[in-house]
Amino acid sequence: MDLVVARPEGLYCPPGDFYIDPWRPVARAVITHAHGDHARWGMGHYLASQDSEGILRTRIGADMPLQTLAYGETLEHHGVRLSLHPAGHVLGSAQVRLEYHGEVWVASGDYKVEPDATCAAFEPVRCHTFITESTFGLPIYRWPAQAEVFREINDWWRANAAVGRTSVLFSYAFGKAQRILHGLEAGIGPIVVHGAVEPLNRVYRQAGVALPETLYAGDLAKNDPRLRQAIVIAPPSAGGSSWMRRFGDYADAFASGWMMLRGTRRRRGVDRGFVLSDHADWPGLLGAIEATGAQRVMVTHGSVAVLVRYLREIRGLDAQAFDTEYGEEDDVPAQQGEASS
């Protein structure tokens, strides 16, 4: 029997009578990670990883009805054996493993296979059926090594600082921002963060993730000389807003997997695009799927049709589409670029 089916409320586990990352209010929800399109407000009961608790409570409410599990810890519910395993996407992100009468399904939420220091590394979990995302499900998406990208970011910052120009780097406030902070060379200059990034840094630090010392942008006066050597980490929504005026002469950049393409980079209208994603690239998706040993693959949000066809025709797997409300629709990359980047 199918352990997960698509319902109007979200992905549903019939024997366990609970949902995974539902987009409408339901009684019981298992949450893979705390990004807004996966963790929504209004559920009767939440189950999530221990590492995600800090973020979830910051975003949904301190008193939310939340139960947590450590990675690998198991729980039985209506005969369904459930455990959570690292997905390598952001702090606390988890794949949900379900086992019922010997049948194993894994719902991966969003995942990234290259390890980074700000969250537990992706762990392949053997299963019969694997539910995968497909955000970057086209062979044009092949990430450079992140060490290389961080070198580029630091070089860009250093060059700007040398001529007294602020470096403003736009990135999603939760996950990507902390990953960038971790990769910055603190010796180059002051590191300044936007108000949307600051509270998340606090949670990461409490969870034991080493982040360099940061200044809160609101604490600096408009002409503070420190700004001329500084890098500023801000969410994309700050771009073009009056908030930017305080930096005077600045160079800007955007960090996202979508920056792989010249068109999206130009549409962003920033000076530089850094290819840095918290999702798997094409080889990453294919490798992760293969490592599960699954014969059946359900594909959610992203390039659904492409990945399904590829898995069926080239890999000979039983692949199907799952209609969800995660990330962006079908083949729309980087329009907002916020929910999935």
Place this chain on the structure above:
Amino acid sequence: MKAFADLYARLDATTSSNAKLAAMRDYLRDAPAEDAAWAVYFLAGGRPRQLVPARLLRETAMAVAGLPEWLFEESYQAVGDLAETISLLVPEATQASDEGLAVWMQERLLPLRGLPPEETAERLPALWAQLDRRSLMVSLKLITGAFRVGVSRLLVTRALAALADLDPKRVAQRLVGYTDLAHRPTAEGYRALIAAESADEHAQRGGQPYPFFLAHPLQAAPERFDELLGPPGDWLVEWKWDGIRAQLVKRDGLIWIWSRGEELVSERFPELCELAGCLPDGTVIDGEIVVWKHAPAALAGELFDASAGAVPPAAGEFGVQPFALLQQRIGRKNLSAKVLQDAPVGVLAYDLLEWQGDDWRQREHRERREQLEAVVEQCPNPRLMLSPLVTGDDWADLARQREASRALGVEGMMLKARTGQYGVGRTRDVGLWWKWKIDPYSIDAVLIYAQRGHGRRASLYTDFTFAVWDGAPGDPERKLVPFAKAYSGLTDAEMRQVDAIVRKTTVEKFGPVRSVTPTLVFELGFEGIAASSRHKSGIAVRFPRMLRWRHDKPVEEADTLATLKELLE
């Protein structure tokens, strides 16, 4: 190749002219002359003929990347550029070639032209394996002729002038013809571009034209002209012809005809070469080539005189003919006697750049005009005509006369500063030309198909096909008939909104094209309209673009084919 690819990346990453100038200067300063020669060629708009057919590039890329065709196509649709798609799909090279742009062009890429397909397919992978991703993308763009990087010729001119400490006008003069198809960039040619000025430079110019001076659009309301432009008496006013801008260069007993793209077009207009007989050596005329049917002498004088507010009855029948006719003629490889008879051309002269071998561009426009009138008068060939001056009591009077533009087959008026010099490109420091165009035709049309765009619109549905109704409102049988494609005119925000609606209202996908449930109405503008048997609607429009999104208009209220056909009159 890598240095040039890095230059491309720097230019591509900025919209600031100063940053682009700095990038070009840095590159040109360090590059060997043979590489700089090619770089200037490409940056200034040079395009070699396509070296490898796109089909062969695709097939080779699929084989190298090990991808099925459908997946390659999906990738291409997301990227929106063939060169970039291939550079992203083939395995990244482990080692990058140290050879420069000139070696790559001359020894690796140009020799590909005309090779048997099997041989090209065999050579390409080995070439690709020597280029890092960025260099690969740039070299593919050179191969496909799709190299564009947002640098104007004027900017290249300024970069060279700054590098060599020369007057930009001098550099512009030297650059003329540099990007001509027949010209192959060389180190020697590049050195000549940046060489110190010599005394006899002017004498050695052969058939070289001058850089064209270009006009700026004038969009203000005529009521504000007095305040913005001063009295009409400060300006020489002419009709804005809808033809091909050209320079006639007569020197050493020969005549050369150059188009605005600095392409030598003498052979396309054999009847104009007759003018060599009546123009003295050392004469350069700037004007417009149009298809012109001569009116009986009695009518000729009044043909373009709209001062009385009425259009002479013979307009349209004689005189300047629609651009479509000229276009047909340009498209012909062989100019048969019939074509020459059906679409005879003439030149409407409006400026004199050289007279008796002297460069007249620094003289005032009124002085050039006076001499031009004398030159035209002394040349009895009817194919050379003066672009007549339009006079009016005040701006309001001129605005009134301008309303006759469409009936006269012109695009509006040109205003040229009476005391201005003849500048270079879009400069406005020594002289000023305004183009005061009439409003475009406009029609409310329905979006019925959408296709994803290219470049910065890649993967957004931004290229649209528009339709009008073939019957009146209330007719239950009426259908939408496509008549124009347009992709420009929307803001970025509107583009995203329309893209989202296209995705939500898709009915069918045919390859890259989606048909949609008709819900969106746009006001389309276009410059010209002609009957056409090649289009389903029976109509072809020129330069269609979106003027605005008619949120207020339901699909049923969009215009009809009948309305469109009325514009044909």
